Amino acid sequence: MILYDPKNREEWLKCRCRGLGGSDAGAVIGVNKYKTNLELWQEKTRRVRPADISDKESVAYGKAAEQYIRALFLLDHPEFTSEYHEYRMYANDNYPFLYATLDGELIDRDGVKGVLEIKTTTIKNSSQWAEWDDRIPDSYYAQVLHQLLATGWDFVILRAFIRYYKGEELRACVRDYPIEREEVLEDMDALMTQEIKFWECVKNNREPALIMPEI
Numbered sequence: 001m002i003l004y005d006p007k008n009r010e011e012w013l014k015c016r017c018r019g020l021g022g023s024d025a026g027a028v029i030g031v032n033k034y035k036t037n038l039e040l041w042q043e044k045t046r047r048v049r050p051a052d053i054s055d056k057e058s059v060a061y062g063k064a065a066e067q068y069i070r071a072l073f074l075l076d077h078p079e080f081t082s083e084y085h086e087y088r089m090y091a092n093d094n095y096p097f098l099y100a101t102l103d104g105e106l107i108d109r110d111g112v113k114g115v116l117e118i119k120t121t122t123i124k125n126s127s128q129w130a131e132w133d134d135r136i137p138d139s140y141y142a143q144v145l146h147q148l149l150a151t152g153w154d155f156v157i158l159r160a161f162i163r164y165y166k167g168e169e170l171r172a173c174v175r176d177y178p179i180e181r182e183e184v185l186e187d188m189d190a191l192m193t194q195e196i197k198f199w200e201c202v203k204n205n206r207e208p209a210l211i212m213p214e215i
Contacts, residue, residue, distance in 0.1 A: 003091035019097035025146035026139030030211030062120040100150035114155035123164040
Protein backbone atom coordinates (compact mmCIF):
# COMPACT_ATOMS: atom_id res chain seq x y z
CA MET A 1 0.00 0.00 0.00
CA ILE A 2 1.01 3.63 -0.33
CA LEU A 3 1.69 4.76 3.22
CA TYR A 4 2.58 8.39 2.54
CA ASP A 5 3.03 10.53 -0.56
CA PRO A 6 5.07 13.51 0.72
CA LYS A 7 5.23 16.58 -1.48
CA ASN A 8 8.84 17.45 -0.66
CA ARG A 9 11.99 16.33 1.15
CA GLU A 10 11.04 18.07 4.40
CA GLU A 11 7.75 16.15 4.63
CA TRP A 12 9.53 12.92 3.71
CA LEU A 13 12.14 13.38 6.46
CA LYS A 14 9.38 13.88 9.05
CA CYS A 15 7.73 10.62 7.98
CA ARG A 16 10.93 8.59 8.24
CA CYS A 17 10.84 8.35 12.05
CA ARG A 18 7.46 6.62 11.89
CA GLY A 19 8.96 3.36 10.69
CA LEU A 20 11.89 1.54 9.13
CA GLY A 21 13.07 2.27 5.60
CA GLY A 22 15.29 0.24 3.33
CA SER A 23 18.45 2.07 4.36
CA ASP A 24 17.71 1.18 8.00
CA ALA A 25 17.61 -2.59 7.42
CA GLY A 26 21.37 -3.14 7.46
CA ALA A 27 21.73 -1.35 10.79
CA VAL A 28 18.91 -3.40 12.33
CA ILE A 29 20.76 -6.67 11.69
CA GLY A 30 24.28 -5.36 12.24
CA VAL A 31 25.69 -5.29 8.70
CA ASN A 32 25.90 -1.51 8.26
CA LYS A 33 29.53 -0.43 8.71
CA TYR A 34 28.54 3.17 9.39
CA LYS A 35 25.65 2.84 11.85
CA THR A 36 24.86 0.34 14.62
CA ASN A 37 21.43 -0.89 15.59
CA LEU A 38 21.74 1.08 18.85
CA GLU A 39 22.48 4.32 16.98
CA LEU A 40 19.46 3.66 14.76
CA TRP A 41 17.29 3.05 17.85
CA GLN A 42 18.43 6.37 19.29
CA GLU A 43 17.35 8.08 16.06
CA LYS A 44 13.98 6.37 15.88
CA THR A 45 13.21 7.14 19.52
CA ARG A 46 14.27 10.75 18.80
CA ARG A 47 17.05 10.78 21.34
CA VAL A 48 19.40 12.00 18.64
CA ARG A 49 18.82 13.65 15.29
CA PRO A 50 20.01 11.69 12.24
CA ALA A 51 23.18 13.14 10.77
CA ASP A 52 22.66 15.10 7.57
CA ILE A 53 25.00 13.47 5.04
CA SER A 54 23.47 15.05 1.95
CA ASP A 55 26.50 17.28 1.45
CA LYS A 56 29.00 14.41 1.47
CA GLU A 57 30.69 14.13 -1.91
CA SER A 58 29.73 10.49 -2.51
CA VAL A 59 26.10 11.08 -1.49
CA ALA A 60 25.77 14.22 -3.61
CA TYR A 61 27.30 12.43 -6.60
CA GLY A 62 24.92 9.49 -6.25
CA LYS A 63 21.88 11.75 -6.00
CA ALA A 64 22.89 13.80 -9.04
CA ALA A 65 23.71 10.69 -11.11
CA GLU A 66 20.57 8.73 -10.23
CA GLN A 67 18.29 10.13 -12.93
CA TYR A 68 20.83 9.39 -15.67
CA ILE A 69 21.55 5.87 -14.42
CA ARG A 70 17.82 5.16 -14.32
CA ALA A 71 17.41 6.43 -17.89
CA LEU A 72 20.35 4.32 -19.11
CA PHE A 73 18.96 1.25 -17.38
CA LEU A 74 15.70 1.63 -19.28
CA LEU A 75 17.58 2.07 -22.54
CA ASP A 76 19.51 -1.13 -21.81
CA HIS A 77 16.35 -3.00 -20.78
CA PRO A 78 13.46 -2.08 -23.10
CA GLU A 79 11.56 -5.08 -21.71
CA PHE A 80 10.62 -2.88 -18.73
CA THR A 81 8.49 0.18 -18.34
CA SER A 82 9.04 2.34 -15.29
CA GLU A 83 7.50 4.86 -12.94
CA TYR A 84 9.30 7.08 -10.48
CA HIS A 85 7.89 8.92 -7.46
CA GLU A 86 10.66 10.72 -5.60
CA TYR A 87 9.16 10.72 -2.11
CA ARG A 88 6.41 8.07 -2.22
CA MET A 89 6.57 5.59 0.65
CA TYR A 90 5.21 2.08 0.09
CA ALA A 91 4.47 -0.02 3.16
CA ASN A 92 3.79 -3.63 4.08
CA ASP A 93 0.04 -4.25 4.47
CA ASN A 94 0.43 -6.20 7.71
CA TYR A 95 3.37 -4.26 9.15
CA PRO A 96 2.95 -0.65 8.01
CA PHE A 97 6.08 0.44 9.89
CA LEU A 98 8.07 -1.33 7.17
CA TYR A 99 8.19 1.19 4.34
CA ALA A 100 10.30 1.82 1.24
CA THR A 101 11.03 4.81 -0.97
CA LEU A 102 12.17 3.52 -4.35
CA ASP A 103 14.65 4.61 -7.02
CA GLY A 104 12.30 3.19 -9.64
CA GLU A 105 9.25 0.99 -10.13
CA LEU A 106 9.61 -1.61 -12.88
CA ILE A 107 6.89 -3.43 -14.82
CA ASP A 108 7.82 -6.27 -17.18
CA ARG A 109 5.95 -7.28 -20.33
CA ASP A 110 3.73 -9.66 -18.34
CA GLY A 111 2.68 -6.91 -15.96
CA VAL A 112 4.83 -8.18 -13.08
CA LYS A 113 6.05 -5.39 -10.78
CA GLY A 114 9.52 -5.02 -9.36
CA VAL A 115 11.91 -2.57 -7.74
CA LEU A 116 14.82 -0.73 -9.34
CA GLU A 117 17.55 0.09 -6.83
CA ILE A 118 20.45 2.32 -7.93
CA LYS A 119 23.85 2.44 -6.26
CA THR A 120 26.98 4.42 -7.05
CA THR A 121 30.32 3.63 -5.48
CA THR A 122 34.01 4.31 -5.91
CA ILE A 123 36.30 1.29 -5.51
CA LYS A 124 39.67 1.97 -3.92
CA ASN A 125 41.01 -1.49 -3.06
CA SER A 126 40.63 -5.21 -3.78
CA SER A 127 38.52 -5.91 -0.70
CA GLN A 128 35.91 -3.46 -2.00
CA TRP A 129 35.87 -5.24 -5.36
CA ALA A 130 35.24 -8.52 -3.53
CA GLU A 131 32.01 -7.09 -2.10
CA TRP A 132 30.66 -6.73 -5.66
CA ASP A 133 31.91 -9.99 -7.25
CA ASP A 134 28.85 -12.14 -7.99
CA ARG A 135 27.09 -10.51 -5.03
CA ILE A 136 26.22 -7.15 -3.52
CA PRO A 137 27.42 -5.74 -0.18
CA ASP A 138 25.50 -7.11 2.80
CA SER A 139 23.94 -3.77 3.75
CA TYR A 140 22.54 -3.37 0.23
CA TYR A 141 21.26 -6.94 0.24
CA ALA A 142 19.36 -6.20 3.46
CA GLN A 143 17.99 -3.07 1.81
CA VAL A 144 16.56 -4.85 -1.24
CA LEU A 145 15.07 -7.62 0.91
CA HIS A 146 13.36 -4.89 2.92
CA GLN A 147 12.02 -3.33 -0.28
CA LEU A 148 10.45 -6.65 -1.26
CA LEU A 149 8.88 -6.89 2.20
CA ALA A 150 7.49 -3.36 1.99
CA THR A 151 6.10 -3.52 -1.55
CA GLY A 152 5.09 -7.16 -1.88
CA TRP A 153 6.48 -7.10 -5.44
CA ASP A 154 8.17 -9.97 -7.22
CA PHE A 155 11.73 -8.89 -8.02
CA VAL A 156 14.48 -6.34 -7.53
CA ILE A 157 17.19 -5.30 -9.94
CA LEU A 158 20.08 -3.44 -8.37
CA ARG A 159 22.05 -1.40 -10.89
CA ALA A 160 25.52 -0.52 -9.64
CA PHE A 161 27.53 2.26 -11.25
CA ILE A 162 31.06 1.50 -10.09
CA ARG A 163 33.90 3.99 -10.45
CA TYR A 164 37.53 2.99 -10.04
CA TYR A 165 41.00 4.21 -10.92
CA LYS A 166 43.47 2.63 -13.33
CA GLY A 167 46.62 4.50 -12.38
CA GLU A 168 45.52 8.13 -12.50
CA GLU A 169 42.67 7.46 -14.94
CA LEU A 170 39.11 7.36 -13.62
CA ARG A 171 37.07 4.54 -15.15
CA ALA A 172 33.59 3.17 -14.60
CA CYS A 173 31.60 0.00 -15.14
CA VAL A 174 27.96 -0.95 -14.77
CA ARG A 175 26.65 -4.14 -13.21
CA ASP A 176 23.08 -5.39 -12.81
CA TYR A 177 22.10 -7.73 -9.97
CA PRO A 178 18.63 -9.29 -10.41
CA ILE A 179 16.97 -10.86 -7.36
CA GLU A 180 13.75 -12.87 -7.58
CA ARG A 181 11.43 -12.82 -4.57
CA GLU A 182 10.86 -16.58 -4.58
CA GLU A 183 14.62 -17.20 -4.31
CA VAL A 184 15.09 -15.15 -1.11
CA LEU A 185 11.99 -15.98 0.93
CA GLU A 186 13.95 -17.43 3.86
CA ASP A 187 16.20 -14.38 4.05
CA MET A 188 13.17 -12.10 3.88
CA ASP A 189 11.51 -13.96 6.76
CA ALA A 190 14.69 -13.72 8.84
CA LEU A 191 14.96 -9.99 8.19
CA MET A 192 11.30 -9.37 8.99
CA THR A 193 11.66 -11.18 12.32
CA GLN A 194 14.58 -8.96 13.30
CA GLU A 195 12.86 -5.78 12.12
CA ILE A 196 9.69 -6.57 14.08
CA LYS A 197 11.78 -7.23 17.19
CA PHE A 198 13.69 -3.99 16.68
CA TRP A 199 10.52 -1.93 16.22
CA GLU A 200 9.08 -3.38 19.41
CA CYS A 201 12.14 -1.92 21.16
CA VAL A 202 11.37 1.45 19.58
CA LYS A 203 7.69 1.37 20.56
CA ASN A 204 8.44 0.25 24.11
CA ASN A 205 11.38 2.61 24.54
CA ARG A 206 13.56 -0.40 25.36
CA GLU A 207 17.21 -0.26 24.34
CA PRO A 208 18.22 -3.21 22.11
CA ALA A 209 21.37 -5.23 22.60
CA LEU A 210 24.20 -3.77 20.57
CA ILE A 211 25.12 -5.69 17.43
CA MET A 212 28.60 -4.84 16.18
CA PRO A 213 29.12 -5.14 12.41
CA GLU A 214 31.88 -7.40 11.17
CA ILE A 215 34.77 -5.44 9.68
